[in-house]
Amino acid sequence: MPARPDPSRRDWMRSGLGLLAAGAFGGPAAAMLPAAATLLVPGPAGGPLARIAHPLGEALARGASTAVRLNEMVLGGPDGVTAANRFATEGAPDGRTLLLLPGAAALARLVGDPRARYDAAGSLPVCAVQGTAVVVGRTGFAGAGASPRLGFAAPDMAGAAALLGLDLLGLHASPVIGLAGLAPEAALAQGLAEAVLLTGPDLPARLAAAGAQPWFTLEPAGARDPLLPAVPSVHDYALDGPLALRAALTAAAACARLQAALVLPALTPANLVAAWRSAAQRWVEDETRQGLAPGLRPLAGADAAPLVAALSPPPGATLAYREWLMKRLNWRPD
Template sequence: MRDALAVSRRGLLVGAALGLAGPARGAVPDAALLVGPGPEDAASFRWLQRLGAGLGRALPQATAFRVQAVGGADGVTAANRFATEAEPDGRSLLAFAPGAAQARLIGDGRAKYDCGTWLAVCGGTQPAALLVRRQPAPGVALRVATPGAEAPETAAILALDLLGRPATPVLTPTPEAAFASGAADAFLASGPALAARARALDAEIAFAAEPGGGGRDPLLPEVPVLPEFRAELPAAALAALRAALAACRLRALVVLPALTPADAVSAFRRAAQHWQEEEAREGAVEAVRLIGPTESARVQAQLAASAEACAHYRDWLHRRTGWRAA
């Protein structure tokens, strides 16, 4: 009997060491930390604080939910720290930023993480669409304003290439101002009220970025998405395009580390769903559209483009603009 008990105890100890035993490990923690990009006075960080407070309220037990700014606005430092330091104990979450997603896509040497391995909880998105002048000159390449070759908005030129529409990059820190002044014929815009912005600029919306689940953006139901123009697109090119456009749409994607216990993951996802429903009941009007666990996982799948898709985008970017990651 003593031998059997000893074997049983050894099994429990081994299981605990491997993180397999004990319901306490998977229980909702009494404290959790959400790491996100800085600075603390940014509107995006204030939104994360609100999100953290909402998740904390919706968890099945009282949880001190702290939001911490790490690194710059692109989120690369925050993602690197999360990838190397976060324990899968249900206490650590990351607000994955669009800049960090784009850094991985273009091969930025600072990006040392694989966003596809994390466990999506919730997030926030916004519409993104290409605004064009109503009557561009026929036969002339469309001048597309973008804040930089490495910016996700440059994917608009890839989209036009796939459609066979001649386009020329116009690099400028202020794409909308370049469009308004006549220095550009198109730019990829993101944020709320895109239809109103297009009318104010006397522009048309050519196409919108696809949501995580495909189809049209529910906030732009009248605007087509790229596959509606051309059904047969090269798989690697389409995946690369979707990854960059998903970064344009993303405000933040909240994730847990891989191997976080299933009951902790479920608790956070239920809390995210409850928070989303709470916001809807209160009629909160936000520039950011809240997305629950299912759509968040689909957005994550877009952002976590395959190595083949990333290589395609990098090669295209170098050929098209001469830009190459350091």
């Protein structure tokens, strides 16, 4: 057999240009989703997150450019800590494992819950459901110097973010803790509290039923909740306090607003992220057209990215929040 001639410089250049062309034209859109993937869903089966997961999975399958079977695995309770921990230990950046992450799981990590091993930093959102988070009172907002009684379930729950916001506004709010078994608007109606944090679906009806007056939302600075466009964000006021504590408020507020985010592991290749986001666009369109419950809105992956990124503040802000919980509420995780 005659010897094969050594490749010339021109041959190498042709080969290199071919590879460059393949890279240029075979970018994110060229990625193929796996034939099967696992969606980790916080329990219980039939619970609020499972009810989001089922239509989401169906829409992803319809929106994918190739056939995809999404297997739902329901784990743990509604705070999402068990499902998030499984995702942290078993989720590889290969596009085959996704997590439906609730804000409560990120909040557990923020407050230092020893069960919470999953860090949302670097997680890549495919899509999300954001809700309204608004502090309301029995009467209008009195401003600095007032001392309202703020009711919420527990120091490690979303209501503590409202207390921190009031502190940074210069209000001397008195916490009323232990309302876990009572709807916040019921606490207002029964006179147990003068202000509460309302989150979740059906807020227009709940606000009307309670006769409550919105004070401020937990939206980012300069943003307005579409449901309450006339209500300012807490960040629109002049906040007084250390920068780290104000950053902690931003993180706790994001946890309160996030109902659920569909995320991929950090370091998942960009082309796979783009392919999953493209598939999720069908779900975003379906929910925009049909409508989630009032107060909830779907977010595409790029729109959800700032919200998911805000769940993981710098270490100094995390420490500041935990110290504030200890000094203000005499609380620390078990």
